[in-house]
Amino acid sequence: MATVDIRDVRKNFGSTAILHGVSVGIEDGEFVVLVGPSGCGKSTLLRMIAGLENITGGQVSIGDRVVNDVPPKDRDIAMVFQNYALYPHMTVRDNMAFSMTLAKAPKEVIETEVTRAARILGLEKLLDRFPRQLSGGQRQRVAMGRAIVRHPQVFLFDEPLSNLDAKLRVQMRAEIKDLHQRLKTTTIYVTHDQIEAMTMADKIVVMHGGHVEQIGAPLELYDRPANAFVAGFIGSPAMNLLPGTVQGGAFQPDGGGARWPLPAGAQATEGLRVTYGFRPEHLRLAPDGLPLTITLIEPTGSETQVTGRSGEALVVGAFRERITARVGEAIHVLPDTAQAHLFHGETGKRLNA
Amino acid sequence: MSVTTGPVTNWRRPQVQQGWLARLFDSKIFLIIACLTPAMGLLVVFLTYPLGLGIWLAFTDTHIGRGGVFIGFENFESLWYDRVFWGAVFYTVFYTGVATALKFALGLWLALLLNENLPFKSLLRAIILLPWIVPTVLSAIAFWWIFDAQFSIISYVLVDKLGLLDHYIDFLGTPWAARWSLVFANVWRGIPFVAISLLAGLQTISPSLYEAALLDGASSWQRFRRITAPLLMPILAVVLTFSVLFTFTDFQLVYAITRGGPINSTHLMATLAFQRGIPGGQLGEGAAIAVSMIPFLILATLFSYFALARRKWQQGGDDE
Ligand SMILES: Nc1ncnc2c1ncn2[C@@H]1O[C@H](COP(=O)(O)OP(=O)(O)OP(=O)(O)O)[C@@H](O)[C@H]1O
Ligand SMILES: [Mg+2]
Numbered sequence: 001m002a003t004v005d006i007r008d009v010r011k012n013f014g015s016t017a018i019l020h021g022v023s024v025g026i027e028d029g030e031f032v033v034l035v036g037p038s039g040c041g042k043s044t045l046l047r048m049i050a051g052l053e054n055i056t057g058g059q060v061s062i063g064d065r066v067v068n069d070v071p072p073k074d075r076d077i078a079m080v081f082q083n084y085a086l087y088p089h090m091t092v093r094d095n096m097a098f099s100m101t102l103a104k105a106p107k108e109v110i111e112t113e114v115t116r117a118a119r120i121l122g123l124e125k126l127l128d129r130f131p132r133q134l135s136g137g138q139r140q141r142v143a144m145g146r147a148i149v150r151h152p153q154v155f156l157f158d159e160p161l162s163n164l165d166a167k168l169r170v171q172m173r174a175e176i177k178d179l180h181q182r183l184k185t186t187t188i189y190v191t192h193d194q195i196e197a198m199t200m201a202d203k204i205v206v207m208h209g210g211h212v213e214q215i216g217a218p219l220e221l222y223d224r225p226a227n228a229f230v231a232g233f234i235g236s237p238a239m240n241l242l243p244g245t246v247q248g249g250a251f252q253p254d255g256g257g258a259r260w261p262l263p264a265g266a267q268a269t270e271g272l273r274v275t276y277g278f279r280p281e282h283l284r285l286a287p288d289g290l291p292l293t294i295t296l297i298e299p300t301g302s303e304t305q306v307t308g309r310s311g312e313a314l315v316v317g318a319f320r321e322r323i324t325a326r327v328g329e330a331i332h333v334l335p336d337t338a339q340a341h342l343f344h345g346e347t348g349k350r351l352n353a
Numbered sequence: 354m355s356v357t358t359g360p361v362t363n364w365r366r367p368q369v370q371q372g373w374l375a376r377l378f379d380s381k382i383f384l385i386i387a388c389l390t391p392a393m394g395l396l397v398v399f400l401t402y403p404l405g406l407g408i409w410l411a412f413t414d415t416h417i418g419r420g421g422v423f424i425g426f427e428n429f430e431s432l433w434y435d436r437v438f439w440g441a442v443f444y445t446v447f448y449t450g451v452a453t454a455l456k457f458a459l460g461l462w463l464a465l466l467l468n469e470n471l472p473f474k475s476l477l478r479a480i481i482l483l484p485w486i487v488p489t490v491l492s493a494i495a496f497w498w499i500f501d502a503q504f505s506i507i508s509y510v511l512v513d514k515l516g517l518l519d520h521y522i523d524f525l526g527t528p529w530a531a532r533w534s535l536v537f538a539n540v541w542r543g544i545p546f547v548a549i550s551l552l553a554g555l556q557t558i559s560p561s562l563y564e565a566a567l568l569d570g571a572s573s574w575q576r577f578r579r580i581t582a583p584l585l586m587p588i589l590a591v592v593l594t595f596s597v598l599f600t601f602t603d604f605q606l607v608y609a610i611t612r613g614g615p616i617n618s619t620h621l622m623a624t625l626a627f628q629r630g631i632p633g634g635q636l637g638e639g640a641a642i643a644v645s646m647i648p649f650l651i652l653a654t655l656f657s658y659f660a661l662a663r664r665k666w667q668q669g670g671d672d673e
Contacts, residue, residue: 051568102579
């Protein structure tokens with residue numbers, strides 16, 4: 001187990017800059033999730049930590065050691081690939097034992113380690129099968145087994161669940177989390193699925209276009225997104241983000257319509273271009289509120305999701321109450337100003353404390 | 354949600370009556386016959402008939418211009434005591450063995466090299482293919498010059514330029530020099546096929562396997578031996594089979610460069626069969642030589658099929 005320190009790491013492929021100075025500090029035993037839209041450089045960063053890509057600038061340390069020039073096999077990390085990268089010509093047993101066989105470990109040690117890993121992952125009955133004879137979830141587990149037997153300082157996962165169906169994904173999510181709780185190995189986990197990030201992480205790193213947008217605990221990111229990108233990326237259904245200006249101490253959305261009350265503690269001068277954000281569940285029904293012309297009603301049973309129009313702006317709200325109004329009719333709503341957000345129109349930076 | 358729909362019509366997809374031609378082409382028996390006939394016809398005319406005729410001739414004493422009668426195994430008996438025939442068998446095996454080994458060693462090496470990220474990769478690949486594109490007879494003539502007793506460029510470089518030797522080498526005039534020269538020419542010509550086929554095989558191996566092995570601590574030799582070699586084996590087996598068959602039945606290179614000489618030392622079974630059968634006129638005996646290649650070929654095919662091609666990990670399902 002070890003800390004991982006990523007300091008101002010840059011990556012260019014040829015003349016194209018992919019990572020523009022990424023810094024993340026990772027504590028010993030922490031489960032960190034790198035999340036961001038496709039192409040933002042998550043895999044690249046992970047592969048640089050593993051040593052599969054060289055580091056253009058900055059420095060990566062594992063434990064107290066700077067590993068920029070340490071070859072992958074000496075970095076004491078284990079990686080689970082998106083396509084699992086199981087050796088197709090080896091049995092499950094040999095796949096898991098491969099690293100130890102190469103290191104010429106004694107037979108008994110190999111046997112003990114493989115058996116232990118197989119027991120942890122429930123693979124005992126499959127040890128003599130070839131990867132072709134396994135289901136997707138079983139392959140995924142073998143890939144994890146291959147990582148476990150090495151007792152690495154750091155686990156690296158690159159979208160390990162994206163090839164599984166939705167149900168299995170939920171199950172494996174829990175298993176990986178459980179595994180981390182038992183082994184307490186520092187883990188860096190890449191995904192583009194923000195739900196995976198929210199449910200699994202001790203700490204989330206949100207990346208976008210080769211920059212880190214925000215680092216923090218899942219609920220911290222949810223409650224206080226540092227900018228409009230994180231606000232829109234984290235959370236499902238997504239946060240409402242309305243462009244507009246500050247007028248008369250309130251928010252005036254583009255295209256007219258009623259003004260919205262500014263979030264508590266917002267520091268915005270008159271006429272400033274801003275983005276106004278609030279989550280669907282922070283909208284409540286209020287007879288004296290803003291009118292919303294309903295365009296879509298989706299009851300899920302536990303709550304009702306309503307999409308409506310206020311002026312030009314489309315707004316989504318989620319209500320615990322049963323909504324009796326129909327499409328085309330209006331309801332009156334108010335956002336909870338304590339939980340609403342205001343972002344700068346150009347920079348996207350958060351404006352309320 | 355409100356969906357706007359236009360006025361409703363009563364259009365239905367009408368039942369289409371099929372013509373007799375469409376029904377004919379839906380008939381399975383008709384299709385089987387129609388599709389197989391051309392292929393079967395070609396096979397019978399150009400493969401089965403010549404092969405059958407060749408085997409039949411091997412058991413007759415046919416000469417050119419004179420029909421023969423069935424004489425049983427007499428042709429084979431006389432071959433049994435024929436030193437030239439056994440010389441050809443020896444040289445065919447030698448030629449196939451040595452040339453195939455060299456082709457595979459060099460071809461694999463080239464393929465591995467081309468699979469790396471080299472500059473000018475596609476240009477290099479095109480160049481590698483050249484020996485294979487040039488017509489065999491053309492390259493044979495080129496080799497004829499390269500191996501010429503007086504004008505050989507190899508001798509010229511070794512003797513006149515570098516001064517390593519004091520006399521010109523008579524490549525094609527002495528038995529062993531001629532044998533090795535032909536092996537060299539065959540290797541040169543055969544490498545592209547091996548290299549490109551193996552390169553195709555190498556490219557089917559997922560790069561992430563190498564990355565996984567790298568993280569598992571494998572050195573580059575271990576990656577080759579534990580990952581590349583076993584995963585390449587199925588393709589290697591197929592390429593090997595083809596290469597052995599092509600080399601064993603080679604005719605053009607040898608016939609164009611040495612015609613089996615000097616003193617029959619470079620006759621392959623194929624060239625000897627032709628020599629005896631067509632210029633020599635003894636069709637029956639030539640056919641017998643050709644027929645005696647068949648067991649060798651079957652053996653080689655079976656070997657590579659069973660020993661190399663079948664891999665348990667390639668098959669799906671449980672096969673305990
Ligand atoms: N070998 C390479 N050469 C050039 N560009 C590359 C290379 N590898 C990745 N890139 C580019 O780097 C950027 C980041 O790629 P990366 O694989 O890290 O994305 P990602 O965040 O993992 O996305 P995804 O969620 O789709 O996996 C992409 O724009 C990609 O085109
Ligand atoms: Mg990726």
